[in-house]
Amino acid sequence: MNPTFTLLIVDDEKQNRALLTELLQEDYRIILAKDGRQALDRAREHNPDLILLDVLMPEMDGYTVIRELKNDDRTRNIPVIFITALDSAGDEERGLELGAVDYISKPFTPAIVRVRIRNHLQSVHQRRLLEQMAMLDSLTGIPNRRRFNEVLEQEWRRCMRDNAPLSLIVVDVDHFKSFNDCNGHAAGDEVLRRIASTLLASVRRPGDFVARYGGEEFVMLLPGIDSEGAHLLAEHTRADIEAEQIPHPTSDASPWITISLGGATRIPQECAPVAELFCLADTWLYKAKYSGRNRVAWAPDSASPA
Ligand SMILES: [Mg+2]
Structure with a gap:
């Protein structure tokens, strides 16, 4: 006991x-x-x-x-x-x-x-x-979407109090469905586990948070990091995944498994709902996908339209 x-x-x-x-x-x-x-x-x-x-x-x-x-x-x-x-x-x-x-x-x-x-x-x-x-994703052992939503709310409020930036990166595995179709779901699951541990290894500060959002999508939440620092971290993470050289013959982005990342940084304001940060990062993930995958796309710092 x-x-x-x-x-x-x-x-x-x-x-x-x-x-x-x-x-x-x-x-x-x-x-x-x-x-x-x-x-x-x-x-x-x-x-x-x-x-x-x-x-x-x-x-x-x-x-x-x-x-x-x-x-x-x-x-x-x-x-x-x-x-x-x-x-x-x-x-x-x-x-x-x-x-x-x-x-x-x-x-x-x-x-x-x-x-x-x-x-x-x-x-x-x-x-x-x-x-x-x-609160944990059973496949990868990292926090799940439900836990992410809670932490996002908490960090949004905390950064608002501290007038500090909050950065969010949304990550998606490139051509994951075709990988699964060719290699089977067990191999796909193994890829998701490896990506989870690589994402975890790429954040170092105690407040940084990584979760599986669902399917082949992950999120990284970085309180107190400005867009420049977070963008750099996203770029390193992208390179780390590709450097693992997990073969993906049917991908047109690379011979290896790769990820696309969309990011955004905001200093939380009372008037702006927390969901906007996620939408913004997700929109830029779409841009990363659309412009060829295996890359990072980052929302501009100002509140200019995405
Ligand atoms: Mg008594």
Whole structure:
């Protein structure tokens, strides 16, 4: 079990907090709160993996706390287990209906509390793995289009705040369909994997991002790089792919597998939607294709029409 899980224990009685801490501190990082208000603050601040929540507390009871947790995007997905002296079926039902994942009655059996917590954290762990997998392209292992859209939004906003340029390169494999027709899809898949790893190797800064957009199309997102630097990187990447000399006899662009690249750089503005950057880079990819493939075409820096 991952020992870095963080638990938030909420109980108004010091003795209960001490008991649960004693029981769990070997396996988890423990954060304590002694009332509802403090629980909400600490949940928002520490983003714990699980919350153990007492029901009976003065001022704000556990039912109110869980309602507030579920109303806040920052805390909505944190699983909550009620631990309480209330033990009627009605209390339990109410707790579960409010979104608690489990309900443990006091006095509790320590070993059982431990196992239940471990089981819930196991499913937290599995859910996160699935979420991560849903963001990766299964063929190449690099981020997929869905993840790219998220990162593009984030970087667009970040570069807007910093008044920094954001460069985007759209990459397409030349005559890929005819390659597949001649060599089979397994060979085509291998080409896509090699291209993914070459694109990854061509970016060096931690903020640079490469994804498979779909089919034989890839994207490279370069925050804080102006058009000159990004254009140069695109040109190097194009040369790197061709230098791998993967034979492509039916291509009219080269004897080898090659790529076409379209790029654009903008300093994000409030008035311009992020989608425009993609459209622009994609338009210039089309120009690269149209003028012979195996080349880079770059949108002018000004907002002149493409
Ligand atoms: Mg209490």
